[in-house]
Amino acid sequence: MSATAPQGSASHIPESVYRRRWLILGVLMLSLLIVVLDNSILNVAMKTIAQPSPAGLGATQGELEWSINSYTLVFAGLLFTAGLLGDRLGRKRAMLAGIVVFGAGSALAAFATTPGELIAFRALMGLGGAFVMPATLAILMNVFPREEQPRAIGIWAGGVGLAIAIGPITGGVLLDHFWWGSVFLINVPVAVVAVVAMALLVPESRDPRPGRLDPVGVLLSVAGLVLLVYGIIKGGQLADFTDGQVLLTAGGGVLVLVGFVLYERHSDHPALDMSYFRRPAFSAAVAAIALVFFALMGVTFFGVFYIQSVRGFSPLDAGLLMVPLAVAQMIFAPRAPRAVARYGAKAVCTVGMLGVAAAMFAFVLIDETTPLWVLEVVYFVMGTSMAHVMPPATTSIMQSLPPQKAGSGSAVNNTFRQVGGALGVAVLGSLLSARYRSGVADALAPLPADARHSAGESIEATLGAADRMGPAGRALVDPAKAAFIDAMHVTVAAAGTIALVGAVVVAVWMPGMPAVSREQDREGEKEPEQVGAQR
Known part of the structure; x- marks a missing residue:
């Protein structure tokens, strides 16, 4: 029996599109995979890229940050515009162009010969990614009926978790067997497959009445x-x-x-109807996404250095140790809509934000000798909590807007996420750096002024200076690790506080479960009792 779109809610979806909607979701997730995969791979590769040529590019701490930030700057700056262009010119067309540009940028980054070239090619990848990310959600909202959208968004969010899991492991395997550029080159075949699949399966959609340009x-x-x-x-x-x-x-x-x-x-x-922000379901969800990514991105940035520089694990080990964070998202993100249906988006998102805060504060208990299972539990709690924030908040944002504005709505969602993440890396990263520099200052005092300044930039810079000093540098290792642990504790306390602010925002402003839904839930609970009485 062939599937047909339900009457009413999906009347705008052609039957041929409705029948292949889950295949289309798979293509969207594959396209999203390469964008998220690349950033999670890069986190693992940063330590290798910092090494001198030929093992790496000899990138400084500032150049490493710009290899991430050049992408973020272009991506965040153009997200909103890319979403608008997708609504106007066609989301499939925008997404295809974005994947092609992203794939080309990846190939060029793989063969960069200097940190400057890598930064420039990462910016090109950000240009492509800006056209991919908003289009995935916009197309999803136009091929699924409203009642299936929460589940589809949950699976979409689970795909992000899959990319987070695959990225570090893939990066670790590649770095164990190939040169550092392979972490970018891996994107190219995935991009080719995504372009072919999209051309064959994904329908074109756009705003039928885009109005005048702005x-x-x-x-x-x-x-x-x-x-x-x-x-x-x-x-x-x-x-x-x-x-x-x-x-x-x-x-x-x-x-x-x-x-x-x-x-x-x-x-x-x-270009953007400001009346959307008067809707609590929209504005509170946008704030929640920005705040949770502020907290998460700052912690993720230094987590790699804790695992590799403090604990001494390889890039592959670092990837494997972060798997619980991603696996939890893969498991719980597709199931989050069930919790929302029962308890409401406000309750689920509030508890999720509190869970994120608890995971952040738990990092205060972690030091150089903490058993690894403790770290794994903290990562799993963090991933589970995020899985109960992102899908409900994203659904709340997207369902607040008409389907024809899905591209701009998705762009707003992703713009606030990127700005929140950039703030997290910058603010929490600067807090970590300042605290670390003051903590390691006494140990670096015997060094010349120029060497002292460069060696105090980060734990990796200190350990590099210690290695160059030979046996005399061993005296720097323990103070460097102790200073990093102290700086990490201060930083995660700040991140946890930000997550608590997010919980308050959601609890106060996000709408609760509609009265109709509560009544239906009560009727559903009474019905089995009534049936039993009749028997």
Whole structure:
């Protein structure tokens, strides 16, 4: 018997598309896989890229950060514009172009010969990724009926967990057998498969009434986001958010974005309808996503250095040790809609944010000798908690908007996630750096001033200096590890506090379960009792 779209809720979905909707979801997840996979692989490869040629590129701590931040800067700056273009020109077309550009950037990054080239090619990958990410959710919302969207989004979020799991393991295997560039080259065959599958299976969709272009709004959004994200990144690098460069760029970005909001509110053809933010289901969910990624990205960034530099594990070991974080998301993200149906999005997201906060604070108990099973439990709790935040919050955002605006809605969702993540890396990274530098200062005092400054940038820089000093450098190893552990404790306490703020935001502003749903739930509980009485 052939599947047919349910009447009413899916009447806009052609029957041929509805029948292959789960195959389409698989293609979307494959496309999403290469974007998320690359960043999770890069986290494992950072230590290798920092090594001198030919093993790596000899990248400094600042260059390593920019290899991540160049992608983030372009990706976050163009996400909103890419979503709008997808709504107007066609989401399938935008996604195909994005994957091709991402694949080309990956191939070029694999053969970069200097850190500068790697940073530039990572920016090109960010350009491609900006067109892929919003299109995946926008297409999903247009091929699934409303009642199936929470489940589809849960599976989509589980796919992110799969990529997080595969990335570090794949990166570790590649780095054990091939040169560092293989972690980028692996994206190319996946991109080719995704392009072919998308061309064959995914339907085109766009906003049937896009209205007039809003070039002023688009330019203001790009300029504001780029300036803001650049200022955040610069503040993290300098470990000083009061520096003139930081205040000028980040402050300028905020002013431009305020101008964007004011312009859009008075425009008769806005790029982004500001009335969406008056809906608690939309604005509270956006805030939750930004805050949870602020906390998570900062912790993920230093987690790799704790596992490899403090504990001495290989890149492959580091990938395997982070598997519980991803496996928990894979298991629970597709099941989160069931919890939402029973308890409501507010309750589920609040408990999830509290779980994220608890996992962050648990890192305070971790030191150089902590049993590995403790670390694994903390990662699993963190992944489980995130799995009960991301799908409900994403569903809340996407279902607050009409289907024809799915691209811009997805772009807002991903923009706040990226800005929150960039803030997390910059703010928490600068806190970690400042605390580490002060903690290791006494141990580095015998070194010359120039060497002392460079060796205090990070634990990897200190251990590198110790290695170059030979037997005399052994005296630096234990103080460096102790200083890093102390800095990590301070940083995770800050991250946990941010997650608690997110829990409060969700608990106060996200709408609870609708009265109709509660009544249906009570009727569902009474029904078995009534049947039993009749028997």
